[in-house]
Amino acid sequence: MAKEFAKAFYKSREWRKCRESYIAERRSIDGGMCEICHERLGYYVHHKVLLTPDNITDPMVALNHDLLEYACKPCHDREEGHFLDRGKEEKRFRFDEAGNPVPV
Numbered sequence: 001m002a003k004e005f006a007k008a009f010y011k012s013r014e015w016r017k018c019r020e021s022y023i024a025e026r027r028s029i030d031g032g033m034c035e036i037c038h039e040r041l042g043y044y045v046h047h048k049v050l051l052t053p054d055n056i057t058d059p060m061v062a063l064n065h066d067l068l069e070y071a072c073k074p075c076h077d078r079e080e081g082h083f084l085d086r087g088k089e090e091k092r093f094r095f096d097e098a099g100n101p102v103p104v
């Protein structure tokens, strides 16, 4: 899932510590709910700034609580935009003469 350049980062002790303390902070605020829908518990700690090979080594970006967001799985997946999966989803249906979706 993680991009190749980010693998070492996500395994690093610095990130794990940062992630854990962010989750603890969110739990103390609202019990650890998703910051987007506030309906489900958070699942991913998401970087609001897209990590690149250039900024991933910058703690002010990669390890900055202000740039993190606790998100549930559905919200996180929507944010990342899995266009390939969405394409597959659309092809599972076609429309009949009455305009109703029918499985292909």
Ligand SMILES: [Zn+2]
Pocket: 034, 035, 036, 037, 038, 039, 040, 071, 072, 073, 074, 075, 076
């Ligand atoms: Zn959510």
